Amino acid sequence: MFKQLPAEKLRADRLVMGLRFDLLSLFTTLALLSTTTTVLSDVILSRVDRRIDLTSQIARVTSTLKVENAGPGPVSEILITFPEVQANDLAYLMAALNEGKGKYHYLRLWAKGIV
Numbered sequence: 752m753f754k755q756l757p758a759e760k761l762r763a764d765r766l767v768m769g770l771r772f773d774l775l776s777l778f779t780t781l782a783l784l785s786t787t788t789t790v791l792s793d794v795i796l797s798r799v800d801r802r803i804d805l806t807s808q809i810a811r812v813t814s815t816l817k818v819e820n821a822g823p824g825p826v827s828e829i830l831i832t833f834p835e836v837q838a839n840d841l842a843y844l845m846a847a848l849n850e851g852k853g854k855y856h857y858l859r860l861w862a863k864g865i866v
Contacts, residue, residue, distance in 0.1 A: 793822025794829065 798817035801811065820826050833841065844862065847855040 793820060794826055795819050795821055 792817070797818055797819045798815075800815040802815075804813070816831075831840060838853045844860055846858040846860055848858055850856055
């Protein structure tokens with residue numbers, strides 16, 4: 752009823768399938784690595800403050816991060832992540848660059864979805 756394949760043919764087929772899977776895994780890993788940016792360890796959070804205002808029906812949480820670049824070169828972007836529970840209820844997000852003497856330069860933000 753069924754035609755049996757020789758054991759050598761089965762081994763060869765498994766080897767080819769395994770090689771295809773290994774190559775696919777390698778290309779997928781390389782593609783993911785090439786799309787990620789390098790992480791700079793010279794960027795540090797020197798101060799983190801969180802204030803929670805419960806004086807009204809709406810709870811307002813304000814987090815202030817002081818980010819410093821201890822490295823020699825400029826920083827083009829900073830990625831801040833939020834847990835999904837917080838990200839779903841996030842109403843307002845703002846970033847500002849402190850230029851000293853109470854002057855702030857407000858920055859444009861880009862929100863990315865869950866990856």
